[in-house]
Amino acid sequence: MSIVRVATYNIHKGVQGLGPARRLEIHNLAHAVEQFDADIVCLQEVRSHNRKLEKHFTRWPDLDQANYLTPDGYEAVYRTNAVTRHGEHGNALLSRWPVLESKHSDVSDHRFEQRGLLHVQLLVESVAVHVVVVHLGLIHASRERQVQRLGRYIASELPPNAPLIVAGDFNDWGAQLLKPMADLDLRTFDGFRLPTYPSRLPLLHLDRIFVRGLKPVSAHVPHGRAWTRMSDHLPLIAELEL
Template sequence: MSDPSVPEPDFAASQLPQLPGGILRVATYNIHKGVQGLGPARRLEIHNLGLAIEQLDADIVCLQEVRRSNRREAAYFDRWPLVPQAQYLAPEGYEAVYHTNAYTRHGEHGNALLTRWPVLESRHEDMSDHRFEQRGLLHACVQVQGTAVHTVVVHLGLVPGSRVRQVAQLQRYIRREVPEDAPLVVAGDFNDWGNQLSQMLAGFGLLEHGGASPVFTYPSRLPVARLDHVYARGLVPLSLTVPRGRIWWRMSDHLPLIAEFRL
């Protein structure tokens, strides 16, 4: 029995993570539904992805093409996780937020956010521009050392006109749902060949770190383009990197992108 004269420790405060040097590390990764290859040659990569995401050591991980369920693949693979992929991929101590974008014949998939910081609230908005592509945004407000950082995870369409309309919708959503003085991160797979959306995003304050050398994420085996981006407003961009090595291009058709910011 505890001594009432001794104050109880504040476990909530003591267990909160620290932000070394005030640097916020954000990663975005299209995981290709945790499976690589086609037909009988396809292989399950979700277990390797779980280890890889832990190695990213990011404060916030934004994921696209995350399966909540898929009955066909669950029957095909012996080691298919018993829990949804977002929950399975979350490292110990992280909170997982997920919302479905697309419903298919065998299941559903969407965007997810994993974070070592407390999630204050989360929302979803449908961004489908036509009936052939089901798209959406996931918005989570994360409390980082007492500061509410708004993070929006997106996976934009394959059609150029759709992407332009989806960025315009994103702008309206931010104006409606995110305070002007709040730090904001927008990350994901923009499908933006040639970086054509950056001017539109800069028009409402979203900027990305501009390094001296290009950073490519797609296709993962021999990357020649960057379809994945991490834009921010109200944060100072410090760096933008992509991990290299055979293990990374085996797990997905995209490479993860890691951005660091100063609060």
């Protein structure tokens, strides 16, 4: 039996607050990611660069955020979802295990929201494990269509019996995507209520980890003042049996 520890976290582009109260949290986030002690870390709203904020904050890292957040001994994979006026942001995966391959699929549903799937194949204990990092749309109909596109992507790009983890920010306010995901043979933690949003008073279970070919063992959401400062989401950390 092998236990794989997986974390998913929407880092809100490494910046919190508005206007004069805006503050850089990417340095604290680097310590937080290290504390996860996770084999696989799935991140959303990760900045590749932002020319405006790079000038505003004197302590802006020289590296892109994915590589800056990568602990020693891990490998980072990043793909852009959205191109903005001043930069780019997207999904990232940090892995303690060797990366065999990575791909990206655009699942944008309309021109106002740029969304994508980051697909990474890892070698875990000599087993090829596929991980898809997602950040779905704000409109329910868009999320339903994006889950359908996820299903088509899995059917066309993955072996039918390969172990699979799908993790990220599903923006699923009413837990309406559980059945469509189950129809894809993707299951999550039954009976667990793990609210992750908003971080100051978590009420909604927006961040989820779904699996196929692995067994959910445990899951938890860390709480505390430090976590409420770093992002508008809390991280979700799970242990899976391979």
